Amino acid sequence: MPNDAIIYSGPYEIRRLRRRRDQRVQEYIFQRSKRTSNPPLNCTMCRITKLVLYLIVFFVVLGLFTAGMAFLVIHFRVPAEKPGERKMPGLCTAPGYFVGDVKHILWSASRSKELGAFRRQMSRLVKPFGMDGDTRMLPCNLDDSWGYTSGKPCILMKLTQALDFEAVTYNDGITLPDEAPDELYDYIVQLATENRLNRIWVACEVTAPENLTVSIDYVPFRYFDADALFTRGNVFLNVSSENESGEIMENPGLRRLIGVQFTNLPNNLDIFIRCQVWAKNIPLDVGSAKFMMHVTAPVSATTESDYLDGLES
The missing domain is CATH 1.20.5 (Single alpha-helices involved in coiled-coils or other helix-helix interfaces)
Incomplete structure (x- = not known):
């Protein structure tokens, strides 16, 4: 048989060497299994x-x-907790959403979704007072959208409840601090002496842009009546013949709610407004609110000739 026809099958091993090799392999497997095993x-x-x-x-x-x-x-x-210490009231406003310490109010008369959100926020503030609250705020809501569709938007301002808090008021214009707006001083001076007592004054003004003619009205008044304002209920004499007891209960929370109505707001312009509550023992940092109002309206298309006429004028 020629050598080329022989098939090589590996190195020759005797049985004794093969048996030792198999023993070493088995021992290695056994030792490895002991290291990795986890007996109970x-x-x-x-x-x-x-x-x-x-x-x-x-x-x-x-x-x-x-x-x-x-x-x-x-x-x-x-x-x-200090239950014996009297808490001072804060200022709650609607509508809008906070961006920093400024409340943004952006709307358009054609966007029903934004107006619906405003209606829900303001109605939530008035709802606890029932029909009395709707009647008190009626001049602000003649269009059923709180003036945001008729060009007379309203902002609701409410003093938060602080039981047994007694406000120390400014009963004449001379006692107003220097930081108070001149317009508030002129308003108080024009009032009779009996109409200045026990009233927490409210003053709103446009801070930017300057020289902007915006009319501001207060609904129903530009003050909070401080007489027993922070009690659970006020008792008043009812002289009508229909009430035999002669007493009626008034919800004092109703007098902690007023509206601020704006007119002549320009379109497509950021208008910054600051409202402050003036009382001697209510700090301005808790009795102030800042707003940014922006009403969006479509802008009419202008031609090149209109642009040139504007430049010439």
Whole structure:
């Protein structure tokens, strides 16, 4: 047989060498299986006791850490309860949404979705007072859209409840601080002496752009009647023959609500407005509100000749 016809089958091994090689492979597999195996633990009483102690220590440490964090938050972040201290009122307004400390009111008479959101916000503020609230704010809502479709938009302003708070009012123009607007001073001076008492004055003014002729009206008045304003209910004498008891209850919250109506607002222009509540013991930082009003209207198309005529004029 020629050598080219022989098929090579690998190196020759005797049985003894092959058996040793197989033993080493089996031993290696066995040792590797011992390193990677995870045999079940023996559930002895000692092991169970250690596990229970570890769990108890873990939950005790976790409870101490949680209690410490809660103490730090309550002590440094949450103001202390002072039920005997009288709280001062704040100022709540509608509609709009806050961008920083300025409330933006953007609308267009043709966008029903925006007007619907405004109606819901303002109706939510008036709804707790029932028909009395709707009647009080009727001059602001003659178009059933709070003036936003008729060019006379309204802003609702409400003093928040502060039980037993007694406002110290400015009863004459001389006592007004220097920061008060001159227009408010002129308004108070024109009133009779009896019409200046116990009234928290409201003043709104256009801050930008300057020299803008915007008419501002207050509904129903430009003040909050401070007489027993922050009580749960006021009792007044009713002299009508229909009421046998002679007493009627008034919701004082109704007198904490007024409207500010604007007219002659220019279209497509950002108008910044600041409203302030003036009382001696109500700080301006809690009794002030800033607004940015912008009414969008379609702009008529202009031709080149109109543009040139505008430049010549």
